[in-house]
Amino acid sequence: MPMSLKSRVTVPNLDLPLAGGGRFNLAEQKPAAFTMLVVYRGLHCPICKGYLNDLNRKMSDFEQAGVIAVAATSDNAERAEKAKLDWKLDRLPLAYDL
Numbered sequence: 001m002p003m004s005l006k007s008r009v010t011v012p013n014l015d016l017p018l019a020g021g022g023r024f025n026l027a028e029q030k031p032a033a034f035t036m037l038v039v040y041r042g043l044h045c046p047i048c049k050g051y052l053n054d055l056n057r058k059m060s061d062f063e064q065a066g067v068i069a070v071a072a073t074s075d076n077a078e079r080a081e082k083a084k085l086d087w088k089l090d091r092l093p094l095a096y097d098l
Contacts, residue, residue: 024093
């Protein structure tokens with residue numbers, strides 16, 4: 001049976017490696033407003049590339065609004081690192097192995 005998420009209720013923890021090093025641990029986030037987790041299909045998806053490039057350009061706007069933004073994929077480390085480099089995502093953290 002699928003789990004439903006509800007507003008203002010603690011979500012299950014999510015702990016994933018990040019392209020470029022480090023980890024993203026949802027339970028450890030302390031945003032001023034909220035944490036935005038964007039799930040994308042992977043390196044093969046040109047629509048995802050455009051969307052994540054747009055998010056990358058807007059990271060300072062999110063930060064000013066108190067939003068922590070992270071993108072996550074089921075891709076492996078190699079593909080996530082390639083997406084980060086090829087797509088020039090220098091501000092948006094990319095988590096992988098979802």
